[in-house]
Amino acid sequence: MRNTIIITILLFVAIIGASLYYFADLEGEKKETLRPLTFLPKETFLVTTFKNDATTDNIFKDFEIFEAIAGRQEFEQWQTLKAKLLRHSMIQPYVNEADLYVSFHPEKETIATLFTIPTSTSMDRETISSFLKEVTSTYTVRQKDTLESRIYSLDRGGKDSVFHIVYHENIFFASFSDSLLYKVMDKHAPKLEKDEIDFFVENNSRNSPLSVYFVHEQIPRIAAHLMRRKAGHFIKLFNNLGGQSAWNLSFKNDALILSGESKTEHNKENYIELFGNQGKTSQTLYNYFPENTASYLSFAISDSDRFQKDLLALLKRRNELVQLQAQFAEMKKSKDVSFEEDIRPIFGREFALVEQSNQTELAFISVADSTKLDAFISSMATRISDSLYRLDHSNIPYALYGDPLKSFTRPFFLRVGNILVLAKYQSLLTAYQRDWRGANLLTNTLGFKNSERIQGNEANITCFVRTSASSATINNLLKSAYSKSFRDKNDFGYQDFYSWSIQIAGNNGNFQSSIYGVYKSKNALGATADWVYAFNNRPITAPQVFEHSDTSQFILIQEQDHSVHAISPSGIKLWSTVFHGRIVGEAQQLDDRSIVLVTDRNRLYRFDPEGHSLPGFSLGMDSEPTYTPTISNVGGEQLIFIPAGRDLLVYTADGKKVENWGDKQLDGKILFDIKVHSNQVFVGTENGHFYQFDAQGNLLKEEVIADSQFKNPIAITKLEQNRPAVYAIDTAQVSFTIDFNEEPKSTKLEQGGTQSLISYFPNADGIAYRMAIIDQKHLLIKNIQDNGTLFDFTFTQEINDRPQYFTDRSNNYLLGVASRKNYLVYLFDEKGSIQDGFPIEALPNFYYGKIDYNSTTYLLCVRRDRKLYAFKH
Template identity: 25%
Template sequence: MRKIIITISLLIIAAFATAWLYFNNISSSESTTEKAFNTIPADASLIFEYKNETSFYDIFKDFTLFEAVLGQNISKHLTALKNTFIDNTSFNDALSTSELYFSVHQTAKNQADVLIIAPLNNKQLESSQESIQNLKQKFKIEEKVLNKTTSYTLTFNNQSKFYFTLAKNVWIGSFNENLVQKALLESSNKKQKFFKGESFSSVRNKNAIANLYINYPNLAPFLAGFSKKDKPAETENLKTFPAFSSLNINYQKNAFMFSGITELEQKGSYPALFLNQQSGKCTLLDLVPFDAASYLFYLVSNQQTFQQDLNALFEKRKERNKKNSQLQNISQRHSINIEKEFPLVLGKEFGCIQVASGNKIGIIKTNNTGRLSFILSTISTPINSKISRFDDSDILYYHLGDPFKGFRRPYYAIIENHLLVSNSMQALHGFLQNYEEQNFLSRTDRNLQFQQYLSNQGNIFYFLHNSNAKAVIKSYLNSKVNQQFKSDNFGWKNIYGISVQFSADKDKFFTNLYMSKIPELEDTNTQADSLLLDSLLK
């Protein structure tokens, strides 16, 4: 009996010990991974992660979008690195099954490069150090010590130089030496950098074959670094979107498909207003003109709640008194209680469309066209039989918020149950003509092909039409960068468009990101699908 008790006790102890070792290894692995992730400098806007396993390379062996987006030069560099480190027998054990992180950073005006990070356990670290000695027999490798850390410079046959180092169980490398040094400094900083207020492990899908992380506020200065404008207005929406996304990849041959969650860094922001709304079907998608370069649409389920939250936001921004003063002044001059009347006719959908010429058109769905026409007639001046102009400023901004901040005293027209506004009469005329002739982007073959992978349910909808946006992109980018952008080095000319959709899910957004090549359709009507913008680009 005593032997049985001792045997059972030993088995129980062994079971607990095994479980403890297993979960301790998992915890240790996750800790090493998080430490590696936090080595990435804080100015990163995009980070791509995948596990260095054969399955990833097998799935994406014929995938060409990586080269189209990154460019042939960077792609060749990455291929050379794969042949040198990942496919190299002496180095393969060191990086086998490790997560690889590729972050994009601006290194100078109009220049960017990629930083590569990999977490290593103690066994992999020892293997890495042995592998470096083996590499020295095949390549020209220089080494130097900086702050007690040894850095290595590998020179390829084409004289390209790759810099890498091992620091605190993290492998760091880049074709830009300053990026490596910057990451080394970050490795000693324990402060959370990319996911503000959230831990990396809590937002990461470790079971996904690949993940994409986006820091939207960092995207604004990154893109501005390639612009010829001092303060490019096109990045303002990103600056006021204080959020980060953690998305996992879904394989499709000619497209990037990502889905996951988007967390807001601060709840007191304009996008946060939509977390209090339910997602729904966006019907504005059907009215997008065929020459649209981009659109940004919003959907609310309860207009009254939205108005209350918007007023609270103005209070926080210290704009509430200015709003009240403006609306009271309008009411006194026009003998109408605009603050009470106008929200009652607002529908649940609104947003902004930018057409190929660069002009912007605001669109608002209304639930009472007759009443809306009467209200607007009291506070506007007719220009012609179809178009009028607001007599006072900021009415739309004070009732719908940020998307309409640029429309101070716009021209407007009403078609069926939609209010259209623009600072350009020409843009309004163009939209009305497209509406009358039913020239909608949603009816083109390529857009139908693109939209079949997207949902029309959500709260925030963004879309960029690559071909129609050529002139807009040209006006934004520095001329040198624009030439590179259009060159054969990149494959952006083969991209149809990019879509990002956000659907409220309690305290976060469920997010879909989709970017695809131009659909290959036998019966595509190319004239209807894309504008001939060559004349605009000359």
């Protein structure tokens, strides 16, 4: 399978046209004109046009994608020509209201670019000659008369740097190829057809900064021009399709998106035409594709009856239907199994073909009726091992779905839920089974998540190419000149694309189509760090930001050898020191800027922003702390409450034990932190004992929830008349509201499991109103009072870490979630939307917010190289 060739078309033709937007900074209203297009040669790979609007430069000012595709040297050359020619005051009056076209044409081992610029009024030769002499002082200008026109050649002395310009029929044509200009002026040379030009004009959006026009019959020619080997499945699907596509650009700084309409010739021999009468529908099979997927072709059917009817008609026209029917009649006779009545209803509306990075293939088919599959599987397949079978009869996949599965004549297949995975070799399914069980899937890769977020999953046909996994295949497919450009990381940026994809959906006999190129922009979050701080060992705490002085802040983080580092907002080490043990929970800063924390070696620390311990610190504790200390004013004194297993330890801010509290030993291990509200202290334990203390340490009330176990933190919520109450959820997902006056009230949560991770959104008054529940792969945000779900989200991997909370510039809370198994971190806003730029690759425990008083927002995170990265966002 050579689906990956599609990327070469995208890279070298379809998308490179967008690179010329820099010529489009011409003011004036855009007027439609057909005439310039009538001069373009028949073999035109692509045509682009853009708005003559002064805002174009601003829209695309930092759009790195264009430079990455066109090549930095070529890009600079275009900029120079634009500045010297199109921007000159002498030419401006003639092109002010003209459309600018850029087209691409094959020439030996290259693709030549043609610029077409009609003028509003005629220009005489003397004006043109005078203009060129004035603006091209760094060029040698030569003239040559041919075909009743004069070609001006601008030579700056470099290789392949001669730029040719001709003014023909009141239109400027310009190119680095003079032979292309001869074709334009030659009246006998074949040109674009009128109906092709009409389609382009009809579908050219005036609201788009760039439009692209493409004739489908050029697809095999482009493939032959770029490739040194024959085309693969995807290209062949478009053979004899006919028609054309017109796309308009949607701007996004980390993706190139072209979308529009595609019209075909309705050739009944072409497989793609089967989907013209289908409608856009959800595609889900990609959730099963292995991590080493290089490319895939995925299909989804909205109208099964219409698809079957159209497929049978296609097979009949190919004279293949009679042979297939005879084969299935024999199956009916020998095994009493009907293809139409028994086999066809088993299979669903989705199928896909996957090429892996080692160039092996897998196919995927959805199951519509698993009960019917169970009943007939032994009649149509032989069991090889657990869940692994081989079809007894040939051509079943082809008869069901047509061309994409034709090569899977009599495949092995594996059952995964309601999906069948097909392969030509048993070993491929064994390897896939390992990937599935280990969750080594495409959906767990960062690049695919970025692609999925942009392209969506609503289509009939999706062709997806993942650059990193397919680069070796692409490189081998391309002719040497294009292969060299594809590998060149200095002048080009093809390796900086996560993926390329095409999506097609039926539209009343024609098609809607879109092209997506997802780019690793240097401006994207996680791409270019403001600074990087290296450790000797793996960092083991989240970075925290504290005040350093009236004018600056600093970052605190600990690494595996227990060294604690203080880092400036610019990434410079301020100081580091080794603490006795690992920091438990989080450090906290007091009003005097001193910092309090505890370690798992029974130590309580308090030190200033310079790292100097305050008098009396550090000090030893009788028990090992189990979570973050709570620091609060209770009874008129600032106290430090430390959970330590069954013990509640209480110290003054000076490090002295508080005598009237003593050492409180509780019945059960304390659940996370201690809650303080209205001069009262609340504690919960794992075995369902809940305590209420007054400011002097006297036990006011103990409530026991019998026969329940608790694994999550408690919260303080409010009842009628602002009465505080403890809110807790046990492992059976029963919530309890305990006010220590009446019997606890319980409510069964509808969602969540026994191992759910529960946390509560922080609030300035210490009262919890909202909670986050992580149940394996699922995130739920719920209101505490009415148990209503605000939003939910499903991850591709099980989440094992509690979420983190940050505030945005409006002091709204953001929820940070780490997917440890695939090294991704997410950030959600209060409405459940993923923040722009997320997820990104990072380890759990990160920070999002300001890192200095007047700084912008930063993401501080650690990656697998044991370094702390500061990414501006």
